[in-house]
Amino acid sequence: MRQSFDFPADTSVLAKIGELATETGRAAGFNDNEINDINLAVSEVCTNTITHGLKNDPTRTFQLVIQWNTGEIEIFIHEAGEPFDPPDLKDPDLEASLEDRPVRGLGLYLLRNLMDEADYRVGRDGVKTWRMLKRKAEA
Amino acid sequence: MKITESVKDNVSQVYIKGRFDAHTCETVDAYIREKMEKGRHQFVLNMEKVPFIDSAGLRVVLVIARDLRGEYQGDLRFAILQPAVNKVFEISGLNNVLRIFDDAETAAQSFSE
Ligand SMILES: Nc1ncnc2c1ncn2[C@@H]1O[C@H](COP(=O)(O)OP(=O)(O)OP(=O)(O)O)[C@@H](O)[C@H]1O
Ligand SMILES: [Mg+2]
Numbered sequence: 001m002r003q004s005f006d007f008p009a010d011t012s013v014l015a016k017i018g019e020l021a022t023e024t025g026r027a028a029g030f031n032d033n034e035i036n037d038i039n040l041a042v043s044e045v046c047t048n049t050i051t052h053g054l055k056n057d058p059t060r061t062f063q064l065v066i067q068w069n070t071g072e073i074e075i076f077i078h079e080a081g082e083p084f085d086p087p088d089l090k091d092p093d094l095e096a097s098l099e100d101r102p103v104r105g106l107g108l109y110l111l112r113n114l115m116d117e118a119d120y121r122v123g124r125d126g127v128k129t130w131r132m133l134k135r136k137a138e139a
Numbered sequence: 140m141k142i143t144e145s146v147k148d149n150v151s152q153v154y155i156k157g158r159f160d161a162h163t164c165e166t167v168d169a170y171i172r173e174k175m176e177k178g179r180h181q182f183v184l185n186m187e188k189v190p191f192i193d194s195a196g197l198r199v200v201l202v203i204a205r206d207l208r209g210e211y212q213g214d215l216r217f218a219i220l221q222p223a224v225n226k227v228f229e230i231s232g233l234n235n236v237l238r239i240f241d242d243a244e245t246a247a248q249s250f251s252e
Contacts, residue, residue: 011160011161011162033222036223040191043160043161044193044194047160051161094232095232095235097236098204098208099205101201103202106194106197106198106231109230110230
């Protein structure tokens, strides 16, 4: 199964994207915990796309594609905004005290923790694509 | 996002309802900061009706707690995290630096210890 959506770069769409992720996650047979993980992962990438990639400009859009089979969901987010090379992403310092803790950089860390696969590429046309995949754990 | 407040013994219980994400986090931030400016520095954020938090929500609570502790000897403490929210606090390590309670009453009382 495959569904594709276009959304404006406005954070008000996040709730709707959460509903879509929940519905498809359920259709693919994931449990509530797994659906929560998928929800947060897709939300983090879409928030980055909206705020960093498209600068909260609601006249610009991005594409969300959700593909699923029983026990597996794969999500693509395509956007042609600000160029971005993910630096060698290092994990945020989770042991840091409240004072010293960095307040940015949690989004992609959560993504990598919540999904089985997460990767990023830039096409020759400049379109940036995040792909993420989750498989249901063997029963 | 719905926000209400009740104050008892100088502790403000802030009750929020809905997704706490990049879209709604500024509402929570503005609400608590307005109370801070009016001199309130002890807060309990009741999260019972919050099914979802993202990194933007975490940043808001982290920075408020930091400001309250650093500038006012106050704090922002938490009551009743739903499982999904609790998991995000854990993965991000915020449960090590923020004070989280199972119920609102205990969270409020912790300020008089
Ligand atoms: N789609 C994107 N377009 C451009 N830059 C991006 C994009 N996604 C991420 N980035 C860059 O990567 C950085 C890390 O992203 P990450 O989501 O981990 O942190 P953040 O968004 O800054 O803060 P938060 O902890 O709230 O997510 C961002 O600060 C931004 O500079
Ligand atoms: Mg982010």
